[in-house]
Amino acid sequence: VTSFPVVGVVGGGQLARMMQPAAIGLGVRLRVLALEPDDSAAQVIPDVEIGDHRDVSALRQFAGRCDVVTFDHEHVPTEHLSVLHNEGVVLRPGPEALRHAQDKIVMRRRLTELGIPCPRWRVVHEVDEVADFARGLRSDEVVLKRPRGGYDGRGVWRVRPGDSLPAPGPLLAEEPVDFTRELAVLIARSPHGQAAAYPVVSSIQSDGICREVIAPAPSLLPDHAVSAQEIGLRIAGELGVVGILAVEMFDTAGGVLVNELAMRPHNSGHWTIEGAQTSQFEQHLRAVLDLPLGDTRAVAPYAVMVNVLGGTEKDVYGGYLHCMARDPALHIHAYGKEVRPGRKIGHVTALGSDLETTLSRARHAAAYLRGDDI
Ligand SMILES: Nc1ncnc2c1ncn2[C@@H]1O[C@H](COP(=O)(O)OP(=O)(O)OP(=O)(O)O)[C@@H](O)[C@H]1O
Numbered sequence: 308v309t310s311f312p313v314v315g316v317v318g319g320g321q322l323a324r325m326m327q328p329a330a331i332g333l334g335v336r337l338r339v340l341a342l343e344p345d346d347s348a349a350q351v352i353p354d355v356e357i358g359d360h361r362d363v364s365a366l367r368q369f370a371g372r373c374d375v376v377t378f379d380h381e382h383v384p385t386e387h388l389s390v391l392h393n394e395g396v397v398l399r400p401g402p403e404a405l406r407h408a409q410d411k412i413v414m415r416r417r418l419t420e421l422g423i424p425c426p427r428w429r430v431v432h433e434v435d436e437v438a439d440f441a442r443g444l445r446s447d448e449v450v451l452k453r454p455r456g457g458y459d460g461r462g463v464w465r466v467r468p469g470d471s472l473p474a475p476g477p478l479l480a481e482e483p484v485d486f487t488r489e490l491a492v493l494i495a496r497s498p499h500g501q502a503a504a505y506p507v508v509s510s511i512q513s514d515g516i517c518r519e520v521i522a523p524a525p526s527l528l529p530d531h532a533v534s535a536q537e538i539g540l541r542i543a544g545e546l547g548v549v550g551i552l553a554v555e556m557f558d559t560a561g562g563v564l565v566n567e568l569a570m571r572p573h574n575s576g577h578w579t580i581e582g583a584q585t586s587q588f589e590q591h592l593r594a595v596l597d598l599p600l601g602d603t604r605a606v607a608p609y610a611v612m613v614n615v616l617g618g619t620e621k622d623v624y625g626g627y628l629h630c631m632a633r634d635p636a637l638h639i640h641a642y643g644k645e646v647r648p649g650r651k652i653g654h655v656t657a658l659g660s661d662l663e664t665t666l667s668r669a670r671h672a673a674a675y676l677r678g679d680d681i
C-alpha cells in the first residue's frame with residue numbers, strides 16, 4: 308500500500324470531489340485542503356485538512372504530507388506557490404504555468420507573444436483609455452475584465468466609452484467578439500511531455516455561467532476543430548502545463564480565438580466522466596503522477612452535459628424519482644452543496660446518437676431538478 312502516492316488537492320470544491328471516484332479506482336490516495344469541513348470535497352475525502360489556501364504555513368504543512376500537490380481552483384497566491392516550489396514541493400501544474408490561469412493580463416501578453424489568436428486587447432487604468440481603445444476598434448462597447456479572481460462571469464463587464472470603470476485598474480479591455488458560439492478544448496499534459504487532446508466541445512453560457520456543453524461541438528468546421536486542438540496543445544507545451552488544461556475559445560467566421568485558460572479539470576469536461584474512454588478527473592491524476600495518459604476518445608456520438616444551477620427547488624433529491632424513472636440512462640451528479648440561486652450544485656449528462664433527443668433529455672432533467680415550471 309505504501310507505494311501508492313498521495314495526491315494533495317488544494318481547494319474543496321466539486322472538482323476535487325469528482326477526483327475522488329477516479330482516485331478510488333486507481334487506489335491513489337487523495338488529501339484535500341479545504342476551507343470548511345462541509346465543503347463539497349471535504350464531505351467525501353476522509354483525508355481532509357481544514358486550512359486556508361491564502362496562508363503559506365497552512366499550505367506548507369499540507370504539502371509536507373503529499374507526494375504531489377494539485378489544485379481545485381486558481382486562487383492560491385502566486386507568491387506562495389513560488390515559495391513552496393523553491394522549498395521543493397512538487398506542484399503540478401507549477402507556478403510558472405499557473406500564473407497564466409491566475410491573471411488574464413499575464414495570459415493575454417504571453418499568448419500574444421506566442422502568436423496565438425486572441426481578441427484584440429489592451430490594459431486600461433482609466434476611462435480615457437477605454438474610450439481610446441473603443442475608438443480604435445470602431446466599437447461603441449468594450450469588454451472589461453478584472454485580471455484576477457473572477458469566475459462565472461463575475462469580474463466581466465460590457466461598458467460604453469465614457470462609463471466609469473466598474474473596478475479599480477489595471478483592467479483587461481477586450482474587443483466584444485462577435486462569435487458564432489463558444490468552444491472549449493481540454494488538453495492533458497504530463498511532466499515528461501506526453502499530451503492528449505479531447506474532442507472540441509461547444510459550451511453555452513448565459514450571464515457568464517456555463518449552462519450546457521455538447522461534445523463534440525455540432526457541425527464544427529473540421530479546420531476549426533483541428534486548429535482548436537492544435538492551439539490547445541501548443542499552449543500546454545509552451546507554458547509547460549501539467550495536468551488538465553482547459554482552453555475556452557470563441558468560434559468566429561475567421562477562425563477560433565482564445566478566451567481564457569484554466570489549469571485543472573473544468574466544467575466543459577464533465578461530460579467525459581461517462582462520455583469518454585478516460586474521464587478528465589482520472590486523466591488529471593494520471594498527468595500529475597506522470598503516468599501514461601488515457602484514451603481521450605468519446606464513447607458515444609454525442610454527450611450533452613447540463614449544469615444544475617440553484618433554482619426554486621430546495622429538495623434536489625426529491626427530483627430523482629421522476630428523472631430516473633423517465634430516463635434510466637441519464638447520469639445525475641450532485642455536489643453536496645446547499646441550494647443558492649444561480650450556484651452550480653450539480654450536473655446531468657446524457658449520451659446518445661441523436662443530438663436533439665440527447666439535448667432534450669439532459670435539459671429536461673436539469674430543469675426538473677432545479678424546480679423550473681416544466
Ligand atoms: N471579448 C469578449 N467578447 C464577447 N464576449 C465575451 C468576451 N470575453 C468574455 N465574454 C463572455 O463572458 C463570459 C465570461 O468571460 P470569462 O470566461 O473571461 O470570465 P470568467 O468569469 O473568468 O469565466 P469562468 O466562469 O470561465 O471562469 C464568456 O464565456 C463569454 O460569454
Ligand SMILES: [Mg+2]
Pocket residue numbers: 555567
Ligand atoms: Mg470563462
